[in-house]
Amino acid sequence: MKLDRIDRKILTRLQSDGRIANAELAEAVGLSASACLRRVKALEQAGVIDSYVALLDPKKIARRMDIFVEISLTSQASEVLSAFEKAVSRSSEIMECYLMAGDADYLLRIAAADPTDFERIHKDHLSRLPGVTRMRSSFAIRTVTRKTAFAFDE
DSSP: OOOOHHHHHHHHHHHHOTTOOHHHHHHHHTOOHHHHHHHHHHHHHTTSSOOOOOOOOGGGGTOOEEEEEEEEESOOOHHHHHHHHHHHHHOTTEEEEEEOSSSOSEEEEEEESSHHHHHHHHHHTGGGOTTEEEEEEEEOSOOOOOOOOOOOOO
16 A cells, blocks of 8 residues: 555554544544545555554553563574464563574563563563573663654655
């Protein structure tokens, strides 16, 4: 789907306020309410809008620590990669997982309450992941920037 200027305006506004009323969104982007709703539905059907979520403040739900874990696997065989990815997808403790180029095969982001909580996550989840030959964890000291919105050129 090719995005025009109006689509980009709609997406920019929805990224900052996914609960905005259609009438307010339409006014903000210069469309009628019905035309705006048609465009939003088209963006949803095309998969450009993947889902609507509530972003939580990690500190207010006792997830004060971000830990990044580099994972190296025993091999790059597709069955090893697949088994690892399935296990990661089933773990509610792993917030993000990226297949990497470079020294590590995967990079995980874990949100933990404190070091004791991370120890529990390590013991109960990370140490049970299949095909892992090496793990290296790094604790974030502070989040400098965290974005959830993509920017569009105008």
